[in-house]
Amino acid sequence: MDNRYAKMWEKLNLDLSGHDALLEVLGKFYGDIYLSQQNRLRGAEYLDFVVSEIHGLRIKELLQARERGQKVIGTFCIFVPEELTIAAGGIHVGLCAGADAGKEQAEKILPRNTCALIKSFVGFKLARLCPFFESCDLIVGETTCDGKKKTYEIFSEYVDMYVMEVPNKKGPGDRELWKSEVLKYKYKLEEMVGREITKQDLKNAIKIVNNKRKVLQRLNKLRGNIPTPISGRDVLLVNQISFYDDPVRFTEKIECLCDEIQDKVRQGEGIVNKDTPRILVCGCPMAVPNWKIPYIIESSGGVVVCEESCIGTRNIRDLVDEDGDTVDEMIDALVDRYLKIDCACFTPNEERIHNIMDLIEEYKVDGVIMYNLLFCQPYLHEAMKLERILNKKGVPVLNIETDYSMEDIGQLKTRVEAFVEMIGY
Ligand code: SF4
Numbered sequence: 001m002d003n004r005y006a007k008m009w010e011k012l013n014l015d016l017s018g019h020d021a022l023l024e025v026l027g028k029f030y031g032d033i034y035l036s037q038q039n040r041l042r043g044a045e046y047l048d049f050v051v052s053e054i055h056g057l058r059i060k061e062l063l064q065a066r067e068r069g070q071k072v073i074g075t076f077c078i079f080v081p082e083e084l085t086i087a088a089g090g091i092h093v094g095l096c097a098g099a100d101a102g103k104e105q106a107e108k109i110l111p112r113n114t115c116a117l118i119k120s121f122v123g124f125k126l127a128r129l130c131p132f133f134e135s136c137d138l139i140v141g142e143t144t145c146d147g148k149k150k151t152y153e154i155f156s157e158y159v160d161m162y163v164m165e166v167p168n169k170k171g172p173g174d175r176e177l178w179k180s181e182v183l184k185y186k187y188k189l190e191e192m193v194g195r196e197i198t199k200q201d202l203k204n205a206i207k208i209v210n211n212k213r214k215v216l217q218r219l220n221k222l223r224g225n226i227p228t229p230i231s232g233r234d235v236l237l238v239n240q241i242s243f244y245d246d247p248v249r250f251t252e253k254i255e256c257l258c259d260e261i262q263d264k265v266r267q268g269e270g271i272v273n274k275d276t277p278r279i280l281v282c283g284c285p286m287a288v289p290n291w292k293i294p295y296i297i298e299s300s301g302g303v304v305v306c307e308e309s310c311i312g313t314r315n316i317r318d319l320v321d322e323d324g325d326t327v328d329e330m331i332d333a334l335v336d337r338y339l340k341i342d343c344a345c346f347t348p349n350e351e352r353i354h355n356i357m358d359l360i361e362e363y364k365v366d367g368v369i370m371y372n373l374l375f376c377q378p379y380l381h382e383a384m385k386l387e388r389i390l391n392k393k394g395v396p397v398l399n400i401e402t403d404y405s406m407e408d409i410g411q412l413k414t415r416v417e418a419f420v421e422m423i424g425y
């Protein structure tokens with residue numbers, strides 16, 4: 001156990017031995033998947049530091065912020081507007097949902113045929129393994145897929161839960177509904193902090209979150225070079241950390257990482273050679289510490305050049321318009337920006353197809369790997385449709401259905417190796 005934080009974890013009522021075992025396994029995984037990479041960028045030290053302190057220093061910061069009266073809001077979906085949380089002086093964090101730990105406990109209160117991501121966040125809470133859950137003042141869910149909607153009903157017996165309604169379509173009436181939900185979330189935060197969010201609060205918050213998205217856009221643009229200057233694993237980790245770390249610090253650190261990458265690009269250097277098959281991964285989110293698929297791809301001769309995912313381009317593609325001068329104008333800008341999210345929970349969702357076609361062109365993709373979590377109806381349905389469309393356009397596709405277990409690694413690796421070999425010719 002890390003003695004520096006033992007008391008803090010005990011106070012948070014974590015299962016100390018289970019938590020120790022989890023950190024040990026994660027440390028080993030991290031070493032195998034990340035620290036073993038050759039020619040890693042100097043800026044990756046920041047990533048290693050954040051991961052090593054994810055349950056330590058970051059939790060300490062959250063608890064200190066709470067002592068100062070700031071609210072910590074835990075979320076599971078990119079639909080919950082971080083701008084409002086920040087405008088209310090709060091801290092917005094994504095909650096662990098990327099590992100199998102706690103699955104048995106989760107299956108006691110959820111159907112077994114629930115996706116791994118949902119079982120994971122429920123499991124982390126029930127098994128008392130996640131210090132983020134225990135540091136939150138409020139958990140905010142959303143009515144996206146059926147699995148999450150129904151889980152939140154049960155989950156509210158264990159945590160203080162607030163649920164935003166996300167429409168399933170994007171017509172004018174749906175926009176009104178979404179705007180009312182964004183306003184309700186604003187009122188909820190104002191009630192929690194006992195003051196109104198001012199126009200300056202909201203303006204600053206929009207800038208902070210836009211800057212975070214802009215630096216991630218810059219990173220993505222740079223990685224698109226041939227040869228690619230940074231591994232897909234590292235970019236995934238950057239995206240994952242963007243949900244945990246302080247947004248201003250994160251932006252500064254990733255700007256430095258981008259400067260370093262820019263130098264490499266100028267010198268024509270990459271982490272792989274220019275003929276390495278370039279893969280676009282599409283589909284379900286990969287929450288920390290889910291590094292399974294990029295690791296398999298990059299240890300099978302391919303390189304991930306883009307993630308079409310909520311922990312990827314879906315979360316960073318669109319910025320909030322910064323021209324609004326009143327709170328109402330800024331709320332409208334937020335509403336419009338968030339309604340551009342092309343989650344598979346929407347019907348129809350044609351824009352996702354166009355966005356994927358654009359990414360294939362922009363990142364000079366050789367093949368697409370559809371990453372679907374077992375039992376995820378929205379993404380599994382869209383994967384089949386997308387596979388047909390991409391086949392027609394002559395874009396090689398591999399459709400994968402998996403969960404967080406390690407049992408299918410061998411079988412997946414065989415399929416991915418064959419795919420990479422096929423597109424490499
Ligand atoms: S896939 Fe959809 S439901 Fe899941 S985090 Fe993204 S926007 Fe939210």
Ligand code: SF4
Pocket residue numbers: 115116117118144145146147148284285373375376377378379
């Ligand atoms: S991965 Fe699919 S089933 Fe799971 S929470 Fe996201 S949208 Fe729902």
